[in-house]
Amino acid sequence: MRTTSETLQVVVFALAGNEFGIDIVQVREIDRLMPITRVPRVPAHVEGIVNLRGQLVPIVDLRTRLGIPHTEPTKTARIIVAEIGPRSIGMIVDEVREVVRIPVDQIADSEGVLEGLANEFIGALGKVDERLIILLDVERVLGPEAPADLTDKGST
Amino acid sequence: MSEEPFDRAELIRYFKDESDELLQQLDADLLKLEPLAASSQADPEIVNSIFRSLHTIKGSAGMLELHDVSTFAHRLENVCDSVRNGRLPLSGNLIEILFEGRDLLTAFIRAGTEGAQAPPSAGFTERLEAVVQRHTRTGDEEAQHVAAERAGGSAGKVRPRTIRVDIARLDVLLDLVGELVITKNRIVQISTMLTRGETADPAGLIAELSTAAALLARTSADLQEAVMHARMVRIAGVFERFPRVVRDLAKSRGKEIELTIEGSETDLDKTIVDEIGEPLMHLVRNCVDHGIESPKRRRECGKEPAGKIELRAAHEGNSVVVQIGDDGSGVDLERVRERGLALGLIAAGAQHSERELLELLFVPGFSTARSVSELSGRGVGMDVVRRAIGRLSGTLEVASRPGLGTTFTIRLPLTLAILGALLVRIAGELYAIPLDAVSESLRLDAEQIERSESGDAVMHRDRLLPLIRGAEFFELGGVPDYSKGVLIVVLRAANREVGLIVDEFVGDQEIVVKPLSELVGPIAGIAGGTILGDGSIALILDPSVMISEVDRGPGSIVVSGTMHQR
Numbered sequence: 001m002r003t004t005s006e007t008l009q010v011v012v013f014a015l016a017g018n019e020f021g022i023d024i025v026q027v028r029e030i031d032r033l034m035p036i037t038r039v040p041r042v043p044a045h046v047e048g049i050v051n052l053r054g055q056l057v058p059i060v061d062l063r064t065r066l067g068i069p070h071t072e073p074t075k076t077a078r079i080i081v082a083e084i085g086p087r088s089i090g091m092i093v094d095e096v097r098e099v100v101r102i103p104v105d106q107i108a109d110s111e112g113v114l115e116g117l118a119n120e121f122i123g124a125l126g127k128v129d130e131r132l133i134i135l136l137d138v139e140r141v142l143g144p145e146a147p148a149d150l151t152d153k154g155s156t
Numbered sequence: 157m158s159e160e161p162f163d164r165a166e167l168i169r170y171f172k173d174e175s176d177e178l179l180q181q182l183d184a185d186l187l188k189l190e191p192l193a194a195s196s197q198a199d200p201e202i203v204n205s206i207f208r209s210l211h212t213i214k215g216s217a218g219m220l221e222l223h224d225v226s227t228f229a230h231r232l233e234n235v236c237d238s239v240r241n242g243r244l245p246l247s248g249n250l251i252e253i254l255f256e257g258r259d260l261l262t263a264f265i266r267a268g269t270e271g272a273q274a275p276p277s278a279g280f281t282e283r284l285e286a287v288v289q290r291h292t293r294t295g296d297e298e299a300q301h302v303a304a305e306r307a308g309g310s311a312g313k314v315r316p317r318t319i320r321v322d323i324a325r326l327d328v329l330l331d332l333v334g335e336l337v338i339t340k341n342r343i344v345q346i347s348t349m350l351t352r353g354e355t356a357d358p359a360g361l362i363a364e365l366s367t368a369a370a371l372l373a374r375t376s377a378d379l380q381e382a383v384m385h386a387r388m389v390r391i392a393g394v395f396e397r398f399p400r401v402v403r404d405l406a407k408s409r410g411k412e413i414e415l416t417i418e419g420s421e422t423d424l425d426k427t428i429v430d431e432i433g434e435p436l437m438h439l440v441r442n443c444v445d446h447g448i449e450s451p452k453r454r455r456e457c458g459k460e461p462a463g464k465i466e467l468r469a470a471h472e473g474n475s476v477v478v479q480i481g482d483d484g485s486g487v488d489l490e491r492v493r494e495r496g497l498a499l500g501l502i503a504a505g506a507q508h509s510e511r512e513l514l515e516l517l518f519v520p521g522f523s524t525a526r527s528v529s530e531l532s533g534r535g536v537g538m539d540v541v542r543r544a545i546g547r548l549s550g551t552l553e554v555a556s557r558p559g560l561g562t563t564f565t566i567r568l569p570l571t572l573a574i575l576g577a578l579l580v581r582i583a584g585e586l587y588a589i590p591l592d593a594v595s596e597s598l599r600l601d602a603e604q605i606e607r608s609e610s611g612d613a614v615m616h617r618d619r620l621l622p623l624i625r626g627a628e629f630f631e632l633g634g635v636p637d638y639s640k641g642v643l644i645v646v647l648r649a650a651n652r653e654v655g656l657i658v659d660e661f662v663g664d665q666e667i668v669v670k671p672l673s674e675l676v677g678p679i680a681g682i683a684g685g686t687i688l689g690d691g692s693i694a695l696i697l698d699p700s701v702m703i704s705e706v707d708r709g710p711g712s713i714v715v716s717g718t719m720h721q722r
């Protein structure tokens with residue numbers, strides 16, 4: 001439950017020079033990179049799974065998922081573990097910056113604004129001061145529909 | 157996670173669990189009542205039990221404000237009350253109506269708890285009133301067929317994820333946790349003393365520490381087993397549906413069938429019990445449809461007009477065996493052979509054992525039913541049943557004797573949570589192979605591999621064993637190094653063997669099975685994952701899927717034991 005309807009608390013992270021945000025209620029934890037066990041026969045954006053205190057959590061390379069060219073993670077790279085219903089999923093991002101409050105009236109529809117990104121995953125755009133933050137629709141990025149493209153393994 | 161004390165969703169779940177049990181009880185009672193209909197003498201104890209089930213459902217539904225359910229239950233309860241106090245004599249019609257009412261009640265409960273559409277019940281109410289009135293006046297026994305299409309109840313429902321556990325089992329858990337805490341305290345104490353150097357006898361303390369460690373190992377093993385037991389439920393929950401199902405099926409097929417059930421008290425992992433219902437249902441339908449002959453045909457064969465179906469469960473070592481047997485006509489092997497020829501599954505003139513021919517029944521698309529029956533001919537074949545059982549790490553086999561009957565044997569693990577596994581390395585990653593699917597492991601020279609269009613194979617024990625290269629199968633890449641020989645794990649499932657080429661045997665170990673996230677989706681050939689002692693992850697292979705993929709490969713022949721090259 002969001003406690004206030006006026007602002008949205010968002011975890012801000014960087015990816016290929018853009019700033020993205022995720023609603024903080026969906027974030028379970030943020031971890032440094034850890035060894036990832038590869039899993040065969042999964043879509044290209046699924047890096048593998050990790051052991052998070054006894055739970056097997058899949059890890060997604062958010063760059064690949066959003067159609068941004070993959071680069072080797074640097075020292076600042078982090079795994080943001082998001083919760084979708086009872087399931088957790090981790091996504092690799094370039095850097096985690098901060099948590100900001102975005103006034104709800106500063107959030108606008110994203111339609112047609114972004115080029116070169118997989119637009120279907122963008123929930124909205126938020127403005128904090130003069131920064132533009134792309135709000136990800138986590139459920140669409142990582143949610144149950146995601147496995148639908150399991151079939152296009154050839155596109156790796 | 158905190159939850160509100162009166163979470164409605166939770167209450168609804170309990171209600172569903174509870175009413176599931178009561179509805180099964182209703183079925184069982186009605187079936188017991190049915191043979192008494194001829195004498196019009198209802199056994200008051202059975203009627204009371206029916207009354208109690210309905211009354212409880214009514215009460216709970218009322219509390220949850222599911223008014224449709226409580227009103228309907230109340231109506232049925234009134235009828236039972238009339239039977240109970242002798243105002244309404246028992247009759248075949250009445251039983252029929254009560255069965256129908258029970259099904260409608262199920263539909264109402266589903267409507268109330270899952271938001272499904274409320275069933276139309278006006279017609280039923282009319283018939284109910286008619287039977288009640290007519291019988292209360294005249295005791296009429298005229299046969300009236302209530303043609304109700306009774307859906308077996310499989311429409312995409314969400315299963316409640318709750319389990320009822322015997323308090324005694326929980327007490328065992330509590331005791332073990334108590335022991336665990338005591339041992340932990342002892343270890344903490346020893347470690348503090350060692351770090352502070354507060355002891356004159358470090359050697360003695362270390363000895364004590366190793367005693368405590370041994371105790372810890374034993375307690376955690378006991379705990380593991382106790383938790384496993386807490387997850388186990390009786391297979392009765394599944395078996396109890398069948399008297400009703402067989403009765404209805406037999407009626408609609410014009411057959412007479414006696415169903416015997418044995419071993420209802422057999423315990424099995426909750427997950428398996430939840431999932432085994434559908435495959436069992438299919439096999440039982442198969443027995444009713446294709447196994448048992450019509451009463452007329454049976455008399456001609458010198459058999460009792462009523463066919464027998466036996467449903468049996470028993471523990472056998474570390475597994476549970478469930479058998480479904482009939483005394484029907486058995487599988488017509490000649491027709492299986494014809495169909496196998498027609499489908500190009502076997503070669504003309506080739507010799508095949510009975511067992512090999514029976515295996516053909518499990519090939520996708522294979523069906524010998526001359527007329528596709530409305531019951532079994534739903535496009536679900538034996539292959540699907542076998543695969544469903546394979547998903548539970550079980551196996552399905554069939555034995556048949558012409559004229560004497562068919563028996564399906566399902567072998568299931570006691571639990572899906574813990575299993576013995578062989579750890580291997582493929583392309584740098586660890587994989588666990590369930591031991592019950594491993595028949596042996598081999599080390600061969602690279603020259604022994606025979607290459608052909610249909611893939612690599614090796615002669616082993618006078619048979620050609622098809623080979624899967626693990627790294628290739630999972631598209632992991634890497635260049636295999638066979639300079640020190642080829643390591644092969646022989647996988648066995650559903651009477652078929654395949655050799656899996658791995659890079660290294662690591663050893664065998666008990667593993668705790670963890671599901672892979674649904675967010676990654678099901679992966680063909682991977683059954684789950686496990687966490688090893690050092691925190692690293694090994695994926696668990698699903699040999700039955702791997703073998704069936706090999707079967708579907710080009711040029712492979714499905715009959716077990718006779719691998720022909722083309």
